[in-house]
Amino acid sequence: xxxxxxxxxxxxxxRGTSLTIxxxxxxxxxxxxxYRQQPGQSLTLIxxxxxxxxxxxxxxxxxxxFPISRPNLTFSTLTVSNMxxxxxxxxxxxxxxxxxxxxxxxxxxTRLTVT
Amino acid sequence: GIQVEQSxxxxxxxxxxNSTLRCNFSDSVNNLQWFHQNPWGQLINLFYIPSGxxxxxxxxxxxxxxxxxxxxxxxxxxxxxxxxxxxxxERGSGxxxxxxxxxxxxxxxxxxx
Numbered sequence: 182x183x184x185x186x187x188x189x190x191x192x193x194x195x196r197g198t199s200l201t202i203x204x205x206x207x208x209x210x211x212x213x214x215x216y217r218q219q220p221g222q223s224l225t226l227i228x229x230x231x232x233x234x235x236x237x238x239x240x241x242x243x244x245x246x247f248p249i250s251r252p253n254l255t256f257s258t259l260t261v262s263n264m265x266x267x268x269x270x271x272x273x274x275x276x277x278x279x280x281x282x283x284x285x286x287x288x289x290x291t292r293l294t295v296t
Numbered sequence: 297g298i299q300v301e302q303s304x305x306x307x308x309x310x311x312x313x314n315s316t317l318r319c320n321f322s323d324s325v326n327n328l329q330w331f332h333q334n335p336w337g338q339l340i341n342l343f344y345i346p347s348g349x350x351x352x353x354x355x356x357x358x359x360x361x362x363x364x365x366x367x368x369x370x371x372x373x374x375x376x377x378x379x380x381x382x383x384x385x386e387r388g389s390g391x392x393x394x395x396x397x398x399x400x401x402x403x404x405x406x407x408x409x
Contacts, residue, residue: 182341212395218337223382223399239396271337277395283327283386284344285397290337 183208183278185288193294194264201260202291204274209254214285215247218271227272230257264295298323298387302400309373309407317368317403319383327386328359329397330368334379342368342381373407380404 184207194200204213215227228238228249236249250258261268271290277283299322309315321328330342343350343357345366350357354373359366370377384397 214395214397223401224339224384224397225399226396229395273339275397279344283395284341285327285329285384285395286341287331287339290339292337 182284183210183276183286185274185276185286187274187288187291189291190289191292191294193296196265196295198264199260199262200264200293201258202272202274202293204257204259204288206255206276208278210276210278211254212277213251213257214275214277215249215257215259216273216275216287218273218290220269224273227259261293264293266295269293269295298325298385298398300383300385300398300400302381302383302403304403305401306404307406309405311373311375311407311409313373313407314369314371315373315405317370317381317383317405319366319368319385319400321364321366321383321385323364323387325361325385325387327397328366329384330357330366331382331384332377332379333382333402339382370405373405375407375409378405378407 230251380402
């Protein structure tokens with residue numbers, strides 16, 4: 182398994198500002214993933230972050246809006262830029278670990294409200 | 297992309313009742329997981345089950361990969377079982393799909409005392 186922490190756990194931000202979310206995992210992992218969960222909705226993958234390379238973004242998500250850093254094998258950040266109320270969501274990071282299979286584990290999430 | 301459908305969307309039970317949640321998916325998968333999201337938003341891993349049957353206490357799951365569905369069984373439900381249950385799959389083509397989970401819309405379970 183993996184133990185994942187996220188900071189901040191929640192925040193209330195003004196529109197037009199940016200917020201950087203941190204994700205720390207207790208073991209080295211090759212890939213980290215960032216998901217968004219809009220209110221009352223399911224989870225949607227934003228991007229995949231590999232150490233030492235550019236993050237790859239899913240359709241509908243762009244680097245200018247959601248820049249990602251992956252400076253080492255245990256840490257990643259996601260920035261939500263130029264926020265609007267539509268960005269109010271829970272943002273979760275995850276990692277995939279396992280020897281016989283690749284089970285994903287999720288951090289506790291960052292609950293963002295944009296006013 | 298792969299489609300994941302969960303049913304029922306909502307389920308209300310009395311404590312002690314049993315239930316079955318279903319997840320249908322449209323393509324072959326490398327990974328299938330069941331999660332429980334508690335009221336605080338935390339996703340709790342229930343099962344990693346791309347095929348076969350597993351049991352963990354009052355919960356069990358079965359995935360029939362050839363028929364593209366998975367079932368989650370909850371027996372003797374308790375109020376603490378309330379929350380949202382998600383099925384998530386990783387498409388089986390590998391390559392650019394590696395590690396990318398597609399989630400169903402979830403089943404909202406409410407267990408009354």
